[in-house]
Amino acid sequence: MANLKPVYNSKITCPVCDKNIEVTKVRSKSIRLIAQDEDFCPYYEECNPIYYEAWICSFCGYAAHNSVFEDASFMDRKLVNEKITPKWSSRSFTGERDIEQALDAFKIVLYNLVIRQAPSFEFARVCLRIAWLYRYKGDADEEKRFLRYAYDYYQKAYSNEPLGGGKMDEYSCIYIIGELARRLGEPEEALSWFERIISAAGQPEKKQKILPRLxxxxxxxxxxxxxxMQTGKRSV
Structure with a gap:
């Protein structure tokens, strides 16, 4: 029997144009995490599922992170139909992706978020993943640019949007804001955010909500x- 490819195509219905489309998924047996950076950036032995988290409808141009792709609202559909579809050139995004194709797909998602005026948390999640892709690529300048975007959007999400549910929990959000501040050379801000978690951990009713590993x-x-800070180094 021939070895199965690490990715496969799956049929779903686009929530905007209602057409049957294909998206590419990674087989669970092909996902082997070998390391993770402090900002949750994962490294895999073989196939990297991050490359395939950006789903795109080849017919209408609707795009979103795979975890929320099917959650398009009435206003999302209206904005995509009015501002994206008329300018969209149909093309396929299925099959194995290299890092450039993954970046291209995520930037189409990012454009969708701008048009749809999406919540800050969605911007933060996508910008962080784009930063990770640039890290894999070794492009430090672009990585830092998108880390900055993610940092700003996570702060907006923390201040203005409900967390939990299908989103990141409150303390993971606080942690990632602190870690991004550290990476961006803002150690005082990083400490301020990290210390919120330590303070919460001192209160039994809050500590139970904080993951031990976090x-x-x-x-x-x-x-x-x-x-x-003692050695004068401000970032990684």
Missing amino acids: LENTREQIQMVRQA
Whole structure:
């Protein structure tokens, strides 16, 4: 029997144009996490599922992160039909993707978010993934640019939008804001955010909401930031 490819195409219905489309998914057996950066950027032994998280309708141009692709609202559909579809040139995004194709797909998602005036959390999630892709590519300048976007949008999401449910929980959001501040050379801001988690961990009713690994990571990052401040190093 021939070895199965790590990715496969799956048929779904576009929530905007109602056409049957195909999206590419990664087989669970092909996902082997081998490492993770402090901002949750994952590294895989073989196939990287991040490359395939941007789903795009080849017919109407609607695009979104795969976790929310089917959640298009009436206003989302209206805006896509009015402002994206008339300018859209049909093309396929199925099959194996390289890093450039993944970046292209995520930037189409980002354009959709702008047109649809999406919540800040959606912008933050997509910008962070684009930053990761540039990190894989070794493009430090573009990585930092999109880390900055993610940092700003996560702060807006934390201040103005409900968290939890299908989104990131409150303390993971606080942590990622702190970690992005650290990476962007803002150690005082990083400490301010990290220390919110330590403060919450001192209250039993809040500590139970904090993942043990997240609390451990927070303590490690506080130590790293303080050591860096002592040596005059402001970012990674």
